[in-house]
Amino acid sequence: MAGCSRFTAFMTSDGRARPGECDDEDRVTLFLCGDVMLGRGVDQILPRPGDSALREMWVRDARAYVELAEAVNGPISRPVGFSWPWGDALRVLDAVAPDVRVLNLETSVTRSDEFAPGKAVHYRMSPDNLGGLTVARPDVCALANNHVLDFGRRGLRESLDALTEAGLTAAGAGRDARQAWRPAAVPLPGGGRALIFSFGTASSGIPPGWAAADDQAGLAFVLKPSDAAAADVVDRVSRAKRPGDIVVASIHWGTNWGYSVPAGQIRFAHALVDGAVDVVHGHSSHHPRPIEVYRDKLILYGCGDFIDDYEGIAGYEEYRDDLRLMYFASLQPRSGNLTDLRIVPMQARQMRLRHAVPADRAWLRGVVDRVSRSFGTRIALERDET
Template sequence: MKIVKITALVWLTFNVLAIQAQDPSKKDSIIAPIASVPLDSARNVADTVSIIGVGDIMMGTTYPEDKLPPENGRHLLRDVEAVLTDADMTFGNLEGTLLNSGGTPKTCKDPKVCYVFRTPTRYVDNLTRAGFDMMSLANNHAGDFGEAGRQSSMRTLDSVGIKHAGQQAQKFTVFEKDSVKYGLVAFAPNSGCVQLNDIEGAKALVAQLDSLVDIIIVSFHGGAEGAQYQNVPRTHEIFHGEDRGDVYAFAHTLIDAGADIVFGHGPHVTRAIEVYKDRFITYSMGNFCTYRGISVNGVNGIAPIIKVYTDKRGKFYQGKIISTYQTYATGVRIDPMNQVVKKIQELTKKDFPETRIHIAENGLISYLAQ
């Protein structure tokens, strides 16, 4: 097991202080990529890869009324494009469908909690400009417009080379860059998706991917929704009568089975992070870019960009949380107040007091291996 060298930490501290000295306003909002941070003097930087994960993305809808941003949503991700493209692999969760018209809107038992999203296919250009390589289609909105919506979403992502996983028709996918193969498998408790609560089936899929790729990324859409559900309860979560899984047990079980990174989403708020057996877990990355479709009041409107550094087999080295926020009618903005870093610090300390990770005020995540 490797331990982050004291010399590297001293180097990092010195450089952060130097940046602050040049511009004191940057004290709490250093968002530059951390590729220049030495991992340690003995570690080969060439053996290191960087992986970015973000939460829910819904770039506007034409149903039941037109709630589309101007200029095809070009501004939605503009402020964070430079951050999102600065990684070997970038992942997000696509809520809703990429569909121009038609389809069969889903119906819900309780219309008060029913949302249906249909985003024009041309909006996929925003994802390509932002550098997304892989998307999860395992969530409760992937089937908003039935099979027509599912097929259109998959065809649209395929047309621009964005890999996707999580539908029964495409359970997992593989993305290769610089001779490293990344596998993505995604789960949700919703119809048409790879089932979150089929643990044995999930383990089998991870085992299958393990023979094909170097780094296995698991995405799950699970857990109860809303500001009152920010904590990870370590038990099954039932929400509106639906079993949203025991995401703690799920993440640990799949890492035991061979997964290397777990990116969680579903609660529409940010949750804690953890490192288990040298593998990184984030339990929810919140509402990242959800234009006028999902409440972004209070904690629902802050979300992280999480950048994870691993070796070429998925072993966690260190990470970076970059704070963002959005309002009802705006795109994603870098948050100079670092609200989501503070929130993740608080939640991680409470939910995982045994963790061996440290989250600095500027979002750097360091890890003391056992």
């Protein structure tokens, strides 16, 4: 594709560069992952679960999702500690020690029982279980997704309050449009900031009525990834970005399954990079999608799920959505150019992330490599892995 750089990312067991590999200390490392859903079944195994009632067609109690997972991979002792869902991922985060940690928090944090009408699935976690999020020490929780308003605007306001009280920074949702579109700012070690813009599109299932307005709480919403929408986002970035800043556009977009990327999404991502975005952090799909390096900037078209209660749900097995990825992107701090991308595969078992075994790492490397080749990206296993 025109404008693409040839680039090789490494799939590794621990995310750390070996001596001689990207050992320049003058860099910024970002941790990026896909959807973190600590609600529903996950909430029920944590120390302080909320109301388990659901209004789904087939499931009326969130504990049923725990039972489905147990039927596949064995019993889960309840309650588990707050670190349980993250499992081995916490040790990887400690070992890599990224400068900025960004995730998509795909659940409301509320006790509200105002189930959003017209939705088949509703995700909520108890505010008392926020220890299950703070244990990973995220710097920014992106909220512009299709589940954070599952319990109405009262549920959204409670979610925002709960995150603030827990010392967590959110982006992509707010009490009005100005707050929803305001980027989260994370100071960088050498000066400058990481600015995280979070927004979502209708293609991910976000109802247009969830968009924030001047006098209405809601999300930073883009109807579709058009040229006009890209220009609007670029204008927002240009007004906020200062010399030394790195900008991440965290976008909830696209369908749940499949590896193809619509041409409109590709044009949109390229337009953002052309307009001073340094990293495009895409999510919504249940499995990883292609990786591109365009004009030396990282584009993740879909990071896949990270934490959820989908373990016992049948269907789409060919995508191996039990395998999850941690992305560690190292950037030049002044230019925002990508210098190194290391990817650590995990597997969800008993609602806990564990290191993927070598055979699964090799399978996932092959898939991500195959779907990324047309974008000029290759994925290699770390040289000491088999």
